Amino acid sequence: MARNINLTWLRSFEAAARHLSFTGASEELGLTQAAVSLHIRSLERQLRSKLFHRRARHLSLTEMGKAYVTTVRQALADIDLVSASLFGPRATQTITVMAPVSTAALWLAPRLPVFKRDFPGIDLRLVTNIWTEATKLEGVDVELRLGRGDWTDAAAEKLAEETIVPVCAEHQRNEIRQTSDLLRGPLVHILGHEGNWERVFGASGCVIEPGVAQYFMDTTVSALQLVAAGGGFATVLSRLITPQTGVAPIGEPLPFPEAHYLMRRVSKRAVQPEVELFETWLRDQFATA
Structure with missing residues (x-):
């Protein structure tokens, strides 16, 4: 069910479970609280299961979270030991994001430094096009369009009116x-x-x-x-x-009459965890901007 789980998400989950606090986890990992929260929501989305009960000023593990954290903790320790001895530091991953030129230049690009600060293990390649119909570029991982949502070449998820x-x-x-x-x-x-x-x-x-x-x-x-x-x-x-x-x-x-949409083309390839993370981050940006 859950393959290619991002190691950074698991580290955030383990730290938050140990501290029972997103703030405590963020201070330990050198990330913002928002980044830790986004990591865990991305992990829950991929696992299709809640790992924490979130209440005002109180965080606790669900039963599934309690069952998961012990194995995750041991696995992280084993992975750190073996990876460091055999392969050295984990390689940075790069994703390609395409957006309408004005949205990219005036709205998205100014937000990317915050993303990079929160997720230093992910590099971004931002490409643009003037007319949103011209979306045939190969190798695009995340595609943002402005329009009426009536495209037939891909599924469209409305992000914002x-x-x-x-x-x-x-x-x-x-x-x-x-x-x-x-x-x-x-x-x-x-x-x-x-x-x-x-x-x-x-x-x-x-x-x-x-x-x-x-x-x-x-x-x-x-x-x-x-x-x-x-x-x-x-x-x-x-x-x-x-x-x-x-x-x-x-x-x-x-x-x-037009809105911003997140596009998802039909593909046999599994969506990579770093792509899902960026898409979740993008949803949050549109929801709060």
Whole structure:
């Protein structure tokens, strides 16, 4: 049932079982408490069994956890002894993650240093594509897409609904008081999402007048750079707006018909533990962002 179990997960489980505390385990292992918790949830997911009872300020082993920890403890001791004497340190594992270019650059990449700090034994290769349909790259372990979830080439797990909001440069935020002020332009359109301005103006009863200056950009990254420089206004995913982008939202976010999905292609290969760990981490990032 459970093959290729990640050794790091087992170490986190054993330490947490010994301390009966995720905090105690994290201090011993030099990891964050969140990392230890994620290790154990990933292990429970693979084993399809709860190992701990989690209550406020109290952690205890389930009956299955009690039965498992003794064997795990002895196995870890044996593995450490044999591995160190025969093979030396455990090799770092690398996984390839593919995501839409703007999601990767503006949202995912800034979070990866925290992942690497918490999981130093996993290296990441992040690749991007502008159009989410162009997903034929071989060797991708984790694939993230933005769309309507109607693909037929792979199973799609929805991670998060999305919203859109107009943005202006930070230094312009006091000049824009209502949606109609955006009509002074220039309006920045992002290819593939040209209908966003109609959604924004339609929600406030405004109409784009002929003669408004316009730009057309192929990515949200380039659109935000233009806006931050004071070159116009854009409508982007709310998720992608951070202090580092140099832009400010205008008004309230609006519903967006597309969402972020985690893709899983049909394959005869077993999903590697480090891939499952990253997917669990990714779910948590979308759930808390």
